[in-house]
Amino acid sequence: MLALRLANSRGVTHLEWLHSQHTFSFGNYVDPAHMGFSDLRVINEDRVQPARGFATHSHRDMEIFSYVLEGALEHRDSMGNSSVIRPGDVQMMSAGTGVTHSELNPSTHEDVHFLQIWIMPNQLGVQPRYQQQHIDKAEKRGSLRLIISPNGESGSLSVYQDARVYAGLFDGDDQFTLPLPENRAAYVHVARGALEVNGYRLKAGDGAKILNESQLSLNHGQNAEVLVFDLRSAV
Structure with a gap:
């Protein structure tokens, strides 16, 4: 959903x-x-x-x-x-x-x-x-770079919560798929540009609540900068 x-x-x-x-x-x-x-x-x-x-x-x-x-x-x-x-x-x-x-x-x-x-x-x-x-931009280009996590893994900052935050830059043919663990929620916020998220076109300032999906597919970006939140399942 x-x-x-x-x-x-x-x-x-x-x-x-x-x-x-x-x-x-x-x-x-x-x-x-x-x-x-x-x-x-x-x-x-x-x-x-x-x-x-x-x-x-x-x-x-x-x-x-x-x-x-x-x-x-x-x-x-x-x-x-x-x-x-x-x-x-x-x-x-x-x-x-x-x-x-x-x-x-x-x-x-x-x-x-x-x-x-x-x-x-x-x-x-x-x-x-x-x-x-x-x-650096190169770490986010066409990918989702982990920027925040519970234990500061992979060079990210630490947060006191079971949450992970990713940042990405997408343009042209850039595409990336993020698997979503079972019983997790996700939130996508497009900070600028435009981007297709699981088949939906989002523009700057748009967001999306995501539940019961097995993956997050990002593609068809147009100078897009995006934040993705991997969260505990929302009740």
């Missing part, structure tokens, strides 16, 4: 400095039909104007990662981390017992366009931690 979540049906927050589109309920956008999927709780597509951003705020017991598509995102937190996240980088923060951080656009002339994604943890009250790494 594949259930589409089209880009133009998402919730929207529009402020002077921020345009955000919410795949699942977030903030003032509440939709009982879209409260998350399995342990995937938030996919926000954010565009932040130059020299603006999210001032220092707190999180607790949540796995949060950022995936920058254009521009740069400056991160600072109460653990003493300070970094700039750019396209190709993956950043993961486990909030655990509590952490404060800020996310700002350091540019004076261009927006930052990024995805902020939350995964519900399977352990509460852990020591907060921060991870970041860069993944």
